[in-house]
Each structure stands twice: as C-alpha cells, then as structure tokens.
Amino acid sequence: MTEYNFAYLDEQTKRMIRRAILKGLAIPGYQVPFASREMPMPYGWGTGGVQVSAAVLTPSDTFKVIDQGADDTTNAVSIRTFFQRTAGVATTTATSDATVIQTRHRIPEEPLHEGQILVYQVPIPEPLRFLEPRESETRKMHSLEEYGLMHVKLYEDISRHGHIATSYAYPVKVEGRYVMDPSPIPKFDNAKLGDMAAIQLFGAGREQRIYALPPYTQVVSLDFEDHPFEASKADHLCGMCGANDSYLDELIIDDLGGRMFVCSDTDYCEARQAAGHKGKDAA
Amino acid sequence: MTPLLSVQGITKRYGAHIGCADVSFDLYPGEVMGIVGESGSGKSTLLNCMAGHLIPDAGQVVFDTRTDGPRDTITMSEPERRMLGRTDWAFVHQHARDGLRMGVSAGGNVGERLMAVGERNYGDIRDKATDWLGRVEIDATRVDDRPTTFSGGMQQRLQIARNLVTGPRLVFMDEPTGGLDVSVQARLLDLLRGLVRDMGLSAIIVTHDLAVVRLLADRLMVMKSGRVVEAGLTDQVLDDPQHAYSQLLVSSVLQV
Ligand SMILES: Nc1ncnc2c1ncn2[C@@H]1O[C@H](COP(=O)(O)OP(=O)(O)O)[C@@H](O)[C@H]1O
Ligand SMILES: [Mg+2]
Ligand SMILES: [Zn+2]
Helix, strand or coil: CCCCECCECCHHHHHHHHHHHHHHHHCCCCCEECCCCCCCCCHHHCHHHHHHHHHHCCCCCEEEEEECCECCCHHHHHHHHHHHHHHCCEECCCHHHCCEEEEECCCCCCCCCCCCEEEEECCCCCCCCCCCCCHHHHHHHHHCCCCHHHHHHHHHHHHHHCCCCCCECCCEEECCCEEECCCCCEHHHHHHHCCCCCEEEEEECCCCEEEEECCCCCEEECCECCECCCCCCCCCCCCCCCCCCCCEEEEECCCCCCEEEEECCHHHHHHHHHCCCCCCCCC | CCCCEEEEEEEEEECCEEEEEEEEEEECCCCEEEEECCCCCCHHHHHHHHCCCCCCCEEEEEEEECCCEEEECCCCCHHHHHHHHCCCEEEECCCHHHHCCCCCCHHHHHHHHHHHCCCCCHHHHHHHHHHHHHHCCCCHHHCCCCHHHCCHHHHHHHHHHHHHCCCCCEEEEECCCCCCCHHHHHHHHHHHHHHHHHHCCEEEEECCCHHHHHHHCCEEEEEECCEEEEEEEHHHHHHCCCCHHHHHHHHHHHHC
16 A cells, blocks of 8 residues: 555655745735646646645644535545545535635635635636736736736727626736736635635646735736626525525526526535525425 | 937847947937838847847947936836837837737727726727727727738738827837738828828838838938948938948839
8 A cells, every 4th residue: 555645745845835835925926836746636636726735734634625616526525535535634514614625616605714724726827828828928027017918808808798708717916916817716706815814825736836815915806997897696596595695506407497596605505504594496 | 409219339249140230320309210221231130129129239229218318228127118118119010910919809909008008997998999990090890800800901000000009209110011012001101101290200110112211201321231331311312322332222222
C-alpha cells in the first residue's frame, strides 16, 4: 500500500504553495504563478483547488466540498473522499461547521465567518484572456492598471444583447487595483465576494496560478453608469424551503414540462426545511 | 513657439546594421511632416522610435505634454509613455488588422480608447463611436459589425476613427494607404486631409508614395540608408530636389 504524506502533497510542495498563497493574500487579486503538481485526478476536476486545499488543511480541520452548491455530485464526493483518505480530516456538509470549504461554481448562501477558508477551483484565471491572448501583454496590462479592455468586453455584451449578458465569471476590481476573475460563480454570488469574513483562495491547476482575497476585502463588479451591475437570480421562491434570497436551479420535474425552482445550495435548503420552512412544491 | 515634437539625434541599430542614424527635426503644432524614401531606408524604424514602439540607441524624442510641457518620452516611465499612446498620440498601422481588434465590433473598436481613459457611460461611448463612424464615412448601421466583414478601405477608415476618437494631438502613420486600390487610396487621402485640417492635427506620415505627401504633408524628409539626405517644404523638395537621391526618387515617380 502507498504511504501518502498528510494531504497527499509532500511538505516542500505545500510550503511552495503556501508561499504563493501568502503572496496572493498580500496583494489581493494578483495572480501568483506557482509550480502546479500532477494530482491523481484530471484537470477539469479542480486540481488547482485541490492543491490549495492540501496546502492549507491541518489535521484538526473540518472539510466540506461543494460542486454547483451540492455536496453530493461525483466531483464533490471524490474530492471529499480524497482528503478523508489522504489527510484523515473530518468532513461535513454543514457550511457553518466547516473550517475549509472547497467549491466549484458557488459561494454558500450562509454567510461565512472568521476563521473559515473558502477555496475556489478556477479553470481560467485571466479575466483579460478573452480579448487579449498574449500573456506578455495581459501581464503588462495588470501591472500598469490598463483595464479599458475589460469594459470593451462588457460593451460588446450590451451591444449584442441589450444588457450585460455575462452571468458567470463576472469580472471584479479588487481594492481599486487588480481586475480579477472570480471563477465561474453566478454573478448573484459576486455580492458575497466583498467584505467577506472568511479567507478566499483561488487555485488554477492547469494555468498554474493562485490568487486570494483576505477577509473584508473591497470587491467591486465592473459595470457602466447606465448599465449598473445587478446580482440577479431567477425571480422565484425555492419550491422546497420557500427561500427568497438564495440562488435557484431550475429543475424539470415531469415530462409535461413541469418546472420547479430549488436552492442550488443543498445544505442551505435542507437546513431551512429542517427548521420548518416549507416551499409550495414541498411534499 | 514650442515645437510639439522635437526629435534629436535618433539612432537605432539592428546589431551592426543601421536602422536609422542621427535624425533630428522639429514638428510644430498643426504641421504634417512626410517621411519618404525607398523600402528599407529606415522610415518605419524612425517612426517606431518616435512613437515609443522601439527604443533607440541614442537620441531624444521631446513631446510638449499638456500637463508638464516638453518631456523626453524615451526616458519617461513606461506607464506615462503608454498613457500618451492612448491619449495625445495615435498610431495608424499600414495593415488595419495590426491596429484593430478583429474580434470586436466597430463600435467597440472605436470605444476602446474612451473606455481606456475612464469613460463609463455606455450610451455616451456608443454615441461617440457612431459619430466617429460617420466622420470616416462608415454607415451607422455597421456599428455592431466586426471589422472582418469590412472592405480593406473601410477597415483602414475604422482604424483612423479608433485612433482619433480621443482627440489626439499627434498622429503617427506608417504607409496608411499602402496595399489599397488606387481609387480607395484617393478617397482615404481626401478623408485624411479633411480630418487633419478640421482637427488641426499634427502628423508624421511615412510613405514611399510621393502622391500621398504631395497631398498631405507641409514638409518632407527624404531618407536613404537610414539617414535624412534632404528636408524642406514639400513643394520645394518635390519640384526642385537638391540631393541626387531625391532627384532620382522624384524622377522615378514621374516615370510611373
Ligand atoms: N527587426 C529588424 N531586425 C533587423 N533589421 C531590421 C529590422 N527592422 C528593420 N531592419 C532593417 O533596417 C533597415 C530599415 O528598415 P525599415 O525601417 O523597415 O525601412 P522602411 O520602413 O523605410 O522600409 C532595413 O535595412 C531593414 O532591413
Ligand atoms: Mg516601412
Ligand atoms: Zn430552498
């Protein structure tokens, strides 16, 4: 049987990743290069997030993994199991009990508290990539704060759709300095990025970048005066728990085209139901 | 009067090979300077040194900035130089695709410089972009089309609109009519002449086409092997060239 070091990665690699994390925390929103390691899972499975989690986990941590808000998808289960096996840490699905939460595509609805760490899996860390493919040029644009191009992207959106149609990975400006891609979370979650009590760490495995938001960082979503940013969501209540303040997934419930809206954050929805809240579609 | 641009002793080598050597001249506000010479004579090298795209081995490029008066743009910081590059300076490339974002609509292309200097009102940006399309004779209905759907002449006019929208004071142009059909060239030249006159622009135009400078330039510099061999008022140089090389250049055009 193979002997793993705690949390799979060797101590030297974890130190290297921690240095990148600390640098990221010191320069909020700045993409720090790091030497990404091979992980025993495909890139699409969030190897950047996994490496960051491996570097911050301690034996006394309680670990939670969500994928699109759910704890029970294949991706979430396999990452949770991976750290159960390699680090022996306790796991949970309860947002408030977790000390480290790895996520893809969502920020939990329940406000995070001090002492928690939220680790994002990031596919493409460079927000300028869409219009400027040259890495040497995007690096220069960041260092000189030349961000006009970000607004060109939003301009194109409005000219094509009549409104800013970007609904995921909506670009933000951090502490009035770096423009950052918050990973493909819905723009509804952008409102939670700023002034958060928890530490937020972003890991991109294939692209070998780590960036971070320390607690209580100012984060502003880019927009135009006459097309202001809106943290929109489906205009419904959760069919299961009746919540009016959570991000909803639309489900097809029968072959007659019946639909229902449910919280994408399963822990949030279940906790509300357990507390007696009931939506119109609840049994 | 303070020159808008004062170029002193610009030299650029490529290894042992000379790109341009010891070029000096002053450009006054509202003046158009033409730089002519055969292919390989160092015109583009000189232009790129002046516009901050190449770092010369020697010399100064002093620009009369709005806020701080004359400054050597070669020794100023890169952020300052790049800021000039998207405010008071404009650069029109020979190939429109080098100066346009081909994946972005015409409106987005024109609006980019506005957004780069902080404009944040979509309606205003779009209005200004549409206005500028009109000024370069592109129909307003094309504002959301990508330049890939434009003809060569339209692309070049779009590139000009994209450059002039922030009201620059100095425009660098490298063979702006090169590669276009003759009739398309004539229309573009007319347009450029109108814009230069109406906006009181100062410009430096590099070309191997003497008809272009005849129409646009107040003064001329003739380059050969990286050096300026003759300079003067356009009509004087073209009608009564003094240097043997200038005479050759002018006569070869007459033969065409
Ligand atoms: N990147 C380069 N590397 C080496 N030599 C170059 C380079 N660019 C231009 N040159 C040389 O410098 C001289 C001037 O070139 P250039 O400025 O492009 O002339 P022009 O624009 O008048 O045609 C030519 O001999 C050319 O071959
Ligand atoms: Mg040239
Ligand atoms: Zn719910």
